[in-house]
Amino acid sequence: MEFKRLKEWKDKLHVCIRCGYCYEHCHIFKITNWESDTPRGKLILLYALLHEEIEPTDYMANKIFECFNCGRCDASCSAKVPVTDIFTDVRADFIDGGFDVKGTLSHINEDLCSKCGICVSICKYEARTLDKEQNKIIIDKVKCKSCGGCEAACPSGAAYIEEGYMVSEKELLEQVQCYLGGK
């Protein structure tokens, strides 16, 4: 598989010094707590892909699509690595390569969708279109930024994002108990 867009970022991937400051605010990392889900971890994977040291897999592709595009990694990077721009381009490479991904993208429950088109008009990234011939909503997996606008606007609950921002209630309670004087 050719990562033609990724290759354009080769020099920027050299600039990343892997300090890890980008994952301080990463929502995905806060949920999973695995370093391979951090912006730094993903950049390391892309570096390996670029140099053909690992094979692209569905698992890896899904990681790249697991991102809420909040842009905090970009903002925190003093080395000025355009993290989310790189991820967006690599997403296009993965789609071109035929990978079927879920990630944190928005989806449609066809059984509930009334094709009203509200999600199309509200999507500020123009990631949704109504295909009249097929009579279904088409989602552009590269353009979708997982903002959740469609999910909030959909009157029939058909638009959804699988992963959320929350931590589990159990973890939250444990943290609160510790802060209140230990156990």
Place this chain on the structure above:
Amino acid sequence: MGLVGIERLKGILGEENVKDDKADLYVYGSDSSVHEAMPWVVVRPHTIEEVQNVMRYANPRMIPVVARGAGSGMSGQAVPIKGGIVMDLKRMNKILEINLEDTYVRVEPGVVDDDLNRALKPHNVFYPPTPASSRIATIGGEIANNASGVRSVKYGAVRDSILGMKVVMANGDLINLGAKTRVEATGYQLDRLMVGSEGTLGIIVEATLKFVPIPKYRCLGIAKFNELEDAGNAISEIMSSGIILSMLELMDNVAIKAVNQALDLGLPDVEAILMFEADGMAKEGVDIEVKRMMEICKKHNGFGIELSYDAKERTRIFSGRKKLFPALSQFKEFYSCTSLADDMAVPYSKMAETAKKIHEIAKRNNVIMTAYGHCGSGCMHTKILMDPRKKSQWEDAKRAVFEIYNYVRSVGGTTSAEHGIGISKAAAFKREKSDSLNLMRAIKKAFDPNNILNPGKLMDAPDDWVTATSLRYRTDPVDIQ
């Protein structure tokens, strides 16, 4: 790939806490250093018992175990050079007890430094070591590397904030070290031995730390210098004059330019800046110390001196120093900031000479180097800026590193002030500590007879850091001109 029972580990930790996909392994084979090496599996314990059970599994099978915090180490401490199990301790991140009466806090190793200080702040106390990476650095990692930070000149390194800890040994036994008291003279200070041991002696699973009151007043001063040597001489005099200061930071011109390019802070484009700070509960006392530092800077041709008590302004100015490491990659197109020869300490009287020598060595070896650091604690940070795509630059860097450490030893300095040895600095460390290496090996054997705890580090690391592991940068087949 070594033999490791993935299913056994899943049985101990749960399926969701064991990863062996190549994508995950690749990420966990890297940290903030120039090194890379793949583990066989990554595990994520949540409890002390789980850590014990992993060690009980690994020890008789001679499987290496590398403890990992945030992976922010700069010398390859968390890079599994011999493969094996990487033990990610970030999920053991509970603050177990804040005891205001006896002035200590008990934490699990995965607690992030800044999170701890956020929890302590409502009580008007803080845990002072605070390295620049405090936003992600975990307490366990800080202990394992004896980290320190900008205020170490007054409050000391992590070593000075430790009261005690719980450690899981190589065979899975749990031991309690230290005490909850401020003083202890009860036999060997084994808790201190764990500090800076880089995961080679045991897995730190709980720490009891001191905290101190947050000072009511902090005043930050900045002085500019047209000669790096003048700034060095000012450092030397400040430190020998009995001033009680809380920070003394140097930034040379390379560091200033990089910060300005990356963060647009508008720092003055001079040869060097000194940032100095005093803190305390009485403003009069802080004023006296800051003014004394200001006078010394003036005496050594410092100019444009500004003082600020304003917390927001101090944070703004200091953000440049906090983010300097990544910002250095902005200095020149296609150049990267590599953590090589990055944190030696030298005697105060040698600060000026060291800063000059660093630039001289860099020039002779076709690389760019910067001199900055917590000069108040004798720490001189450098980084080597180079084009990592060129093979020849790695040879240049190797020569520069060798020359720098030879110089540092010749003036009575030491290989690492706070970043640790890992792989990158092992050769220099072994030359510096040649007369105690056998003793260190005997200690290691007593703690870890099967040599499974972070093997291949410190005194057992290869001498040639360039070939010790894969480098995280891939060089082009032919040097780009």
